[in-house]
Amino acid sequence: MKKALLIGGLFFLGACSVLKEGGQPPVTLSDEEKVGQTCQITLDAVLCTDSQGRTLVPLKIDTNKLTEALVKYHVGSILNVSWHTLSLSQWNEIHETIRSYYTKGRIKIPVLYGIDAIHGVNYTRGATLFPQEIGLAATWNPSLAEEFGRITAYETRASGIPWNFSPVLDLGRNPLWSRTFETLGEDPYLVSTMGASIVRGYQGKKSSQIDSLHVLSCMKHFVGYSASSSGRDRTPAWIPDKYMKELYLPSFLEAVRAGALTVMINSGTVNGIPGHINKTLIQKTLKDEWKFRGFAVSDWEDFNMLHTVHRVAPDLKTAYEIAFNAGVDMSMVPLSPDYKTYCEHMLASVKEGKISSERLNDAVTRIYRTKDAVGLMNLHQPSMASYTAFGSKEHKAASKQAALESITLLKNNGILPFNPTGKFLVAGPCSNNLIYLNGAWTHTWQGMDTSFNTPGCKTIVQVLQEKYGSNCLFSKGVELFKDKEIEQSRFVSLDDYIQKLNEVEYVILCLGEGPSTEKPGDIASLNLDSKQVELAKLAYSKNKKVILVLVEGRPRIIHEIVGRAEAIVQCYLPGDYGAEAFVELLSGEKNFSGKLPYTYPKYDGVIEFYDRPRSVDRSNVGDFNAFNPEWPFGFGLHYGEVKYEHVKSNEQIKGNAPWEISVDVTNESNREIDEVVQLYVGKEFGSMVPAGEQLKRFQKIKVPAGKTVEVRFVLTKDDLMVVDETGTWVFEPGKFNYRIGTRRGSVVFQ
Numbered sequence: 001m002k003k004a005l006l007i008g009g010l011f012f013l014g015a016c017s018v019l020k021e022g023g024q025p026p027v028t029l030s031d032e033e034k035v036g037q038t039c040q041i042t043l044d045a046v047l048c049t050d051s052q053g054r055t056l057v058p059l060k061i062d063t064n065k066l067t068e069a070l071v072k073y074h075v076g077s078i079l080n081v082s083w084h085t086l087s088l089s090q091w092n093e094i095h096e097t098i099r100s101y102y103t104k105g106r107i108k109i110p111v112l113y114g115i116d117a118i119h120g121v122n123y124t125r126g127a128t129l130f131p132q133e134i135g136l137a138a139t140w141n142p143s144l145a146e147e148f149g150r151i152t153a154y155e156t157r158a159s160g161i162p163w164n165f166s167p168v169l170d171l172g173r174n175p176l177w178s179r180t181f182e183t184l185g186e187d188p189y190l191v192s193t194m195g196a197s198i199v200r201g202y203q204g205k206k207s208s209q210i211d212s213l214h215v216l217s218c219m220k221h222f223v224g225y226s227a228s229s230s231g232r233d234r235t236p237a238w239i240p241d242k243y244m245k246e247l248y249l250p251s252f253l254e255a256v257r258a259g260a261l262t263v264m265i266n267s268g269t270v271n272g273i274p275g276h277i278n279k280t281l282i283q284k285t286l287k288d289e290w291k292f293r294g295f296a297v298s299d300w301e302d303f304n305m306l307h308t309v310h311r312v313a314p315d316l317k318t319a320y321e322i323a324f325n326a327g328v329d330m331s332m333v334p335l336s337p338d339y340k341t342y343c344e345h346m347l348a349s350v351k352e353g354k355i356s357s358e359r360l361n362d363a364v365t366r367i368y369r370t371k372d373a374v375g376l377m378n379l380h381q382p383s384m385a386s387y388t389a390f391g392s393k394e395h396k397a398a399s400k401q402a403a404l405e406s407i408t409l410l411k412n413n414g415i416l417p418f419n420p421t422g423k424f425l426v427a428g429p430c431s432n433n434l435i436y437l438n439g440a441w442t443h444t445w446q447g448m449d450t451s452f453n454t455p456g457c458k459t460i461v462q463v464l465q466e467k468y469g470s471n472c473l474f475s476k477g478v479e480l481f482k483d484k485e486i487e488q489s490r491f492v493s494l495d496d497y498i499q500k501l502n503e504v505e506y507v508i509l510c511l512g513e514g515p516s517t518e519k520p521g522d523i524a525s526l527n528l529d530s531k532q533v534e535l536a537k538l539a540y541s542k543n544k545k546v547i548l549v550l551v552e553g554r555p556r557i558i559h560e561i562v563g564r565a566e567a568i569v570q571c572y573l574p575g576d577y578g579a580e581a582f583v584e585l586l587s588g589e590k591n592f593s594g595k596l597p598y599t600y601p602k603y604d605g606v607i608e609f610y611d612r613p614r615s616v617d618r619s620n621v622g623d624f625n626a627f628n629p630e631w632p633f634g635f636g637l638h639y640g641e642v643k644y645e646h647v648k649s650n651e652q653i654k655g656n657a658p659w660e661i662s663v664d665v666t667n668e669s670n671r672e673i674d675e676v677v678q679l680y681v682g683k684e685f686g687s688m689v690p691a692g693e694q695l696k697r698f699q700k701i702k703v704p705a706g707k708t709v710e711v712r713f714v715l716t717k718d719d720l721m722v723v724d725e726t727g728t729w730v731f732e733p734g735k736f737n738y739r740i741g742t743r744r745g746s747v748v749f750q
């Protein structure tokens with residue numbers, strides 16, 4: 001009967017009706033109860049504190065606070081634990097307590113608990129931590145992305161949590177941005193493909209009925225958050241309509257098509273409009289045009305920010321009204337006593353008619369429908385003990401496989417596979433602590449607390465020492481630390497580093513960044529910190545053979561030290577099993593197959609993306625060309641070469657006929673290669689400046705030694721549409737140039 005009510009669209013006829021436990025008749029929600037459903041608080045708001053308001057450890061729920069929030073204010077959602085990691089049994093206790101309130105309230109709609117499990121359930125001890133999204137993107141393997149989603153959903157659910165604030169679908173279009181590592185890179189097609197795969201992994205096959213092995217996904221952060229011009233977190237972005245539609249919106253649309261049921265709104269502003277009041281994007285595009293049936297949640301404190309930061313509301317009450325009326329259904333308030341103010345103001349606005357009952361009912365229907373879709377109404381939460389695969393060997397193997405497929409070989413003068421005959425030195429700040437492999441959102445929000453590091457997981461030095469014994473020397477050389485939130489570095493035992501340099505022929509330098517995200521991750525320059533650069537220069541000055549290993553969330557500029565390096569490996573933030581994967585690749589036990597999901601810049605002052613218009617390329621004279629990256633998007637070497645030949649493509653396409661293109665990929669080496677075949681297409685002329693080329697298809701294939709594999713793509717006009725001057729998607733016939741692997745050609749659409 002409940003389903004019939006929902007399907008028949010009768011769920012709301014002025015009042016919100018929900019079924020009581022056991023299928024009894026529905027109750028009608030009061031305005032207070034409806035407002036409460038739109039309110040999300042943080043777990044910290046209901047935890048026991050000491051007399052000075054500090055949260056007590058171990059965490060324990062203060063039942064008075066919880067009663068007030070859930071029974072008096074009818075709060076509909078709780079989120080997170082941002083500075084701690086809990087065991088499964090602690091999570092169990094917390095959820096049991098929260099769930100017991102389900103029956104105490106009158107309306108009997110359970111609380112929806114959400115968490116940022118963005119690279120595994122990073123706030124649960126013993127969980128499987130994967131590479132961060134930027135590394136997942138570098139695998140160019142959608143099935144792996146889906147597998148990551150499936151395992152993370154399973155372990156999130158094992159922790160009692162049905163809602164994951166992931167994936168981030170923002171385009172990594174400003175490498176300065178502290179959350180670049182949370183993105184799937186710079187390209188809309190890659191982000192859309194990998195993002196939709198993650199959504200399918202999280203939610204499972206049927207998004208209208210998510211089972212107890214899956215979770216709700218949350219598309220973040222709708223939309224344009226990553227494009228801030230300063231690169232600083234939550235600062236203004238300016239995005240013309242054409243690029244909003246062609247670049248920033250597609251990954252969200254693809255996720256909606258994949259069934260994503262929740263969305264989190266951009267904290268920043270685009271074209272002078274805060275994300276949270278952008279009715280055109282939230283209501284018109286997302287809900288009306290795309291028919292998104294789930295609900296929109298604000299980001300942290302963002303209703304308040306409309307008044308306090310963005311200055312588009314003279315007071316908090318107005319701020320709540322304009323955000324809610326723009327289509328944001330739930331407010332991540334999230335603290336106490338703010339949530340009480342939120343509920344009280346919202347109720348007053350409803351009574352005054354400033355928020356219509358239709359709008360309130362729409363929001364509550366969406367929230368209820370989503371809670372129902374994830375199975376909250378059927379009360380039977382499987383016991384945590386039934387999730388026997390939590391942290392299992394299989395899950396860890398999948399994480400390691402993701403690291404293996406993501407780590408990208410950027411340069412190799414023949415020094416790799418690494419097969420040292422004598423002593424070698426490992427150095428650099430990122431060589432000997434798991435926090436550098438995992439980055440932020442690992443055990444705590446900023447990922448800096450080493451006390452939570454996963455026991456048994458190894459650092460790069462540890463794995464190398466295990467493999468090469470006393471031939472592997474270690475001297476950190478430089479360490480990173482934070483001073484007033486800003487990352488700094490200092491030399492440590494430089495004499496020791498220099499002395500060990502003298503003893504070896506090879507140096508493996510693990511350089512990069514410390515964990516950080518959001519505001520604390522803001523940087524003023526993309527250049528790699530100068531002390532780390534100095535470590536490389538010292539090694540070069542002694543004619544050592546240097547392998548640069550980058551452990552970083554965003555591409556830090558290293559131009560000065562690229563030329564003399566013998567090899568360069570990009571690890572991104574490869575997770576708990578990243579060091580093992582790295583060493584297997586380094587030693588040649590496994591082959592590299594990762595490809596850059598972004599353009600790696602050469603200079604701080606020249607940031608361009610691969611799909612640039614031709615004007616960016618105007619000069620062919622060395623550095624005058626504005627597109628002159630260190631490494632291009634999609635680049636990555638492996639052991640052995642592949643050859644692209646025998647391209648077969650239509651030359652002319654008439655009417656709505658598809659365009660078929662194929663290529664033979666031959667492995668000329670004596671070991672297996674996983675190759676990512678990439679098809680780029682660019683229009684010769686357009687009514688508006690056309691992109692030079694855009695990624696339109698890719699496929700990761702296995703090519704056995706000495707064998708040839710044929711790869712075939714089929715495209716239609718829909719794949720080649722652009723947004724014209726009027727903001728409309730159109731197909732403009734004419735000549736299109738393509739690049740598939742190393743081959744180029746053209747096709748004319750009539």
Ligand code: BGC
Pocket residue numbers: 079080116165220264267299300518
């Ligand atoms: C971040 C979101 C995150 C939320 C809840 C915010 O500060 O921008 O990405 O989901 O906090 O932790």
